[in-house]
Amino acid sequence: MALYIKGMGNISPQKTWGEESLFKPVGYNEDRLKCIEPEYSQWIDPRQLRRMSRVIKMGVAAGSMALKDAGITVPQGIITGTGYGCLDDTGIFLTKLVENKEQALNPTPFIQSTHNTIGSQIALLLQCQDYNQTYAHDAFSFESALLDAMLQLNETPERKILIGGVDEITEASHAIQKRFGIFNKSENSLQLFNRPSEGILNGEGSAFFVLSGEKSETDKVSVEALTTFYKPDEESLVKGIQDFLKASSLKSEDIDLILLGKSGDQKSDEKVDRISSSLFSSNAIGYFKQLCGEYPTASAFALWLGARIIQEQTIPDGIVSKKVNKPLKNILIYNQYFGTHHSLILLHACH
Amino acid sequence: MDQLINNLKKQIVESLNLKHIKPEEIGDDQPLFEGGLGLDSIDALELIVLLQQTYNIKIANPQDGPEIFKSVKSIAAFIKTHQPA
Amino acid sequence: MKGRIHVAGAGVISAIGNSVSETFESLRHERMGIGPITLFDSVHKGVLPVGEVKHTNERLSDHLKVKTVTRTALLGINAAREAVKSSGLDLKRWRTGLISATTVGGMDLTENFFHDFLSNSRHGKLRDVIHHACGQSTELIADDLGINGFVSTINTACSSSVNAIMLGSRMIDQGMLDVVVAGGTDALTKFTINGFNSLMILDKNLCRPFDANRNGLNLGEGAGFVVLVSDKVKQAEGLKIDCFVAGFANTNDAFHQTASSPEGRGSYGAMQQTLDMSGLKVEDIDYINLHGTGTQNNDLSEGTAVKRLFGDKCPRLSSTKAFTGHTLGASGGIEAVFSVLAIREQCVFPNLRFETAIPEVGITPQLVFENNLSVKHVMSNSFGFGGNCSSVVFSKSDF
Numbered sequence: 001m002a003l004y005i006k007g008m009g010n011i012s013p014q015k016t017w018g019e020e021s022l023f024k025p026v027g028y029n030e031d032r033l034k035c036i037e038p039e040y041s042q043w044i045d046p047r048q049l050r051r052m053s054r055v056i057k058m059g060v061a062a063g064s065m066a067l068k069d070a071g072i073t074v075p076q077g078i079i080t081g082t083g084y085g086c087l088d089d090t091g092i093f094l095t096k097l098v099e100n101k102e103q104a105l106n107p108t109p110f111i112q113s114t115h116n117t118i119g120s121q122i123a124l125l126l127q128c129q130d131y132n133q134t135y136a137h138d139a140f141s142f143e144s145a146l147l148d149a150m151l152q153l154n155e156t157p158e159r160k161i162l163i164g165g166v167d168e169i170t171e172a173s174h175a176i177q178k179r180f181g182i183f184n185k186s187e188n189s190l191q192l193f194n195r196p197s198e199g200i201l202n203g204e205g206s207a208f209f210v211l212s213g214e215k216s217e218t219d220k221v222s223v224e225a226l227t228t229f230y231k232p233d234e235e236s237l238v239k240g241i242q243d244f245l246k247a248s249s250l251k252s253e254d255i256d257l258i259l260l261g262k263s264g265d266q267k268s269d270e271k272v273d274r275i276s277s278s279l280f281s282s283n284a285i286g287y288f289k290q291l292c293g294e295y296p297t298a299s300a301f302a303l304w305l306g307a308r309i310i311q312e313q314t315i316p317d318g319i320v321s322k323k324v325n326k327p328l329k330n331i332l333i334y335n336q337y338f339g340t341h342h343s344l345i346l347l348h349a350c351h
Numbered sequence: 352m353d354q355l356i357n358n359l360k361k362q363i364v365e366s367l368n369l370k371h372i373k374p375e376e377i378g379d380d381q382p383l384f385e386g387g388l389g390l391d392s393i394d395a396l397e398l399i400v401l402l403q404q405t406y407n408i409k410i411a412n413p414q415d416g417p418e419i420f421k422s423v424k425s426i427a428a429f430i431k432t433h434q435p436a
Numbered sequence: 437m438k439g440r441i442h443v444a445g446a447g448v449i450s451a452i453g454n455s456v457s458e459t460f461e462s463l464r465h466e467r468m469g470i471g472p473i474t475l476f477d478s479v480h481k482g483v484l485p486v487g488e489v490k491h492t493n494e495r496l497s498d499h500l501k502v503k504t505v506t507r508t509a510l511l512g513i514n515a516a517r518e519a520v521k522s523s524g525l526d527l528k529r530w531r532t533g534l535i536s537a538t539t540v541g542g543m544d545l546t547e548n549f550f551h552d553f554l555s556n557s558r559h560g561k562l563r564d565v566i567h568h569a570c571g572q573s574t575e576l577i578a579d580d581l582g583i584n585g586f587v588s589t590i591n592t593a594c595s596s597s598v599n600a601i602m603l604g605s606r607m608i609d610q611g612m613l614d615v616v617v618a619g620g621t622d623a624l625t626k627f628t629i630n631g632f633n634s635l636m637i638l639d640k641n642l643c644r645p646f647d648a649n650r651n652g653l654n655l656g657e658g659a660g661f662v663v664l665v666s667d668k669v670k671q672a673e674g675l676k677i678d679c680f681v682a683g684f685a686n687t688n689d690a691f692h693q694t695a696s697s698p699e700g701r702g703s704y705g706a707m708q709q710t711l712d713m714s715g716l717k718v719e720d721i722d723y724i725n726l727h728g729t730g731t732q733n734n735d736l737s738e739g740t741a742v743k744r745l746f747g748d749k750c751p752r753l754s755s756t757k758a759f760t761g762h763t764l765g766a767s768g769g770i771e772a773v774f775s776v777l778a779i780r781e782q783c784v785f786p787n788l789r790f791e792t793a794i795p796e797v798g799i800t801p802q803l804v805f806e807n808n809l810s811v812k813h814v815m816s817n818s819f820g821f822g823g824n825c826s827s828v829v830f831s832k833s834d835f
Contacts, residue, residue, distance in 0.1 A: 078688075083569060083571065084569060085569075085570070085591070091550075093627070093630075093631065094546075094547060094550045094627065095550070095554060097547070097626065097627065097630050098550060098551050098554050099554075101479065102478060102479045102480065102626070102630050102633075103479065105630055105631075105633070105634040106634065107631070107634040107635050110627075110630075110631035110634055110635070111631075111635070111693055111694055111821065113631075114539060114591065114593050114821060114822065115539075115570065115591035116591055116592045116593055116820070116821070116822045116824060117693075117822060119592075119822070120688070120693065120821070120822025120823055120824065121693075121822075123688040123690045123822075123823060124690050124691075124692070124693065124823065126690075127690050128688060128690060129687055129688050129689070129690050129701065129702065129705060130687065130688065131686050131687070131688075132592070132686065132687070132688040132822075132823070132824055133590065133592060133599060133686065134590065134591050134592050135588060135589065135590060135591075136538075136541075136569070136570035136571060136589050136590065136591040137570065137571035137574060137587065137588045137589035138569055138571035138572070138575075140571070140587065140588055141571070144588040148603060148606075151603075151606045151607065151610055151612075154610055172553075175557050176553070176562075176565060179558070179562060180562060228586065230575075230578070230584050230585070230586075230587050231579075231584055232584070296569075
């Protein structure tokens with residue numbers, strides 16, 4: 001069933017909050033794209049802020065933005081997805097554990113380190129006693145949250161559920177990932193796809209949405225369908241994508257824009273390059289990871305971007321190479337993560 | 352005693368990350384929990400860690416916390432009587 | 437729900453046994469598995485009792501014939517394989533998913549890495565952090581079972597694996613999947629032992645759930661999985677089914693990050709809504725497998741909620757954490773298997789080491805193993821940090 005987007009909030013390496021219209025893309029000249037963060041005290045009481053690590057502030061603030069955008073104070077369910085969880089507090093507790101040789105350890109970072117802290121903090125602040133779930137499955141974390149919302153709203157469409165995808169970069173996580181040799185040497189992130197290269201740009205972000213199964217006159221965007229593919233071979237991937245479109249009574253030419261989750265790493269992007277060339281050769285294809293970087297819940301950023309594009313009927317600079325003239329009614333987000341995790345999210349303009 | 356109380360206020364603000372409060376704003380006798388400064392059970396545990404790390408005093412039973420941590424003054428008094436030589 | 441969600445198979449590994457049959461023997465003979473730390477070095481060795489699975493990683497990977505990876509995955513593979521085998525199903529014949537749960541993921545190896553990494557950022561073996569993320573343990577299990585349909589991982593602290601069973605049931609009910617292997621796994625780590633120790637809720641003696649003189653929990657480890665199937669699969673495969681998932685619910689206590697509300701509003705809500713969904717009344721429940729960790733706070737809060745909901749119609753109830761310790765993210769999965777066992781064997785399990793009822797609650801749990809009972813409906817509770825409260829009811833197939 002269709003899920004109607006009632007409100008959104010996004011904290012990302014782009015200026016994605018606090019403005020009315022689509023942003024002007026911001027470029028970075030290093031291997032990590034760090035979030036442009038708001039002044040959190042405008043969203044969170046200082047007495048609660050004191051214990052919150054950065055990733056929790058990002059989650060709570062983006063969640064609050066989405067609720068404000070939707071014009072509601074308390075949702076009837078909170079579902080979050082995070083691949084890495086609360087890395088900073090995990091690192092802090094581990095560090096103290098080693099340094100203090102397991103003695104006199106502060107409890108706060110331990111309590112704050114569990115993946116469900118983000119969703120629980122939102123529930124606590126809002127006194128929301130409803131359904132509360134946290135998915136922690138790498139690049140399917142946000143997709144699982146979205147799927148769960150779909151299942152819930154299928155049963156009780158009148159509810160308004162808050163969902164979100166959050167992940168952060170910390171000094172330690174970046175240093176460790178760097179040792180795996182996975183980062184791109186790009187000097188300008190906005191030119192990531194100008195020529196073939198190796199490696200991804202490390203990214204982070206927090207994007208939240210208020211979804212409902214009930215349509216209203218002011219709704220502009222709906223999430224129509226979603227699917228995931230775990231370690232698929234190319235043949236089953238192609239068939240899977242075709243079946244996905246067929247199930248929504250669409251052909252590939254009905255898709256006005258594909259937001260493709262190419263990462264900048266030539267090797268992992270091979271599959272999606274081949275598939276998009278064969279299935280979507282005459283479609284407008286845009287990229288988004290030059291804006292947000294690569295991280296497990298990057299599809300949440302893509303959902304925000306696709307929804308904003310439909311709302312404004314404008315595509316920001318640097319996303320597509322060719323101008324798109326027709327009305328933007330159907331947007332397909334095709335994300336992939338290191339070639340092993342693929343997902344499709346179909347967006348539709350309500351009017 | 353005054354020096355200890357002043358130090359304690361600074362340490363409490365720092366270890367509990369009470370960014371919105373200045374140490375000198377905490378009254379010597381002001382209740383720290385239950386209304387007062389509004390601290391909770393996690394803060395009580397943090398104060399136990401503070402006592403161990405800074406003053407070398409180990410509190411084995413968290414149930415003793417509420418009595419010891421009633422106010423900055425009561426903490427100071429506890430330290431004075433329990434701190435190892 | 438549109439049809440029934442049948443439990444076609446179960447697998448479990450914990451301090452009291454490496455399989456369902458070993459586990460049942462321990463439960464039947466009231467043999468607990470909590471003892472000293474042996475798996476790793478720690479200042480808490482000889483001080484804090486824990487519920488260890490009685491195999492090293494090397495022994496587990498030898499037995500399973502898999503590479504030595506994170507212990508969380510090894511335990512999970514062990515239990516998930518048993519669950520699938522006991523179902524007799526060929527997973528490739530159906531749209532199959534794996535929904536697992538874990539709180540520690542690969543932390544058992546990460547904490548070793550970190551020790552070296554801290555002294556020099558070029559130190560520490562990278563292979564120790566490859567499977568750090570929660571989802572990685574799940575994928576090791578999925579790859580071992582040959583599942584490449586839907587895979588996901590839940591982490592809602594101690595309520596995680598009941599939530600996995602919930603999602604699996606929903607996906608089958610709404611026709612998205614035919615078979616779901618659902619449950620959870622968690623290994624003992626220095627991280628969790630020290631974390632819980634910093635909260636001062638660990639008992640230096642053997643835990644005493646629901647007792648007036650309880651003094652905290654003992655940590656445990658393990659994995660528990662059930663194989664859930666649709667009506668269609670049950671009929672097509674001619675499966676003999678003992679029980680089905682009758683209902684479930686997930687609420688949030690929204691009181692405090694680690695403490696439960698005194699009146700247990702989250703746990704009350706979870707149990708109440710589970711009954712509603714199951715179409716059952718309080719007097720229909722024959723046995724409650726409590727969350728019952730042994731902490732001052734949980735047992736009082738949960739006990740209060742049980743008393744408020746069941747009143748004088750309180751069924752037999754017990755916390756099996758006195759046997760296994762608190763297995764964190766795996767507890768819901770392990771205790772789901774215990775619930776299935778209770779129905780299969782028409783028995784209830786004892787709440788070990790109980791002496792005196794909590795005065796404010798006045799509940800005396802089941803004190804001995806008892807069979808030859810009529811056990812038609814079993815409720816299992818799992819409540820976690822962050823206020824995450826989940827309950828599930830399993831019902832006998834031909835009740």
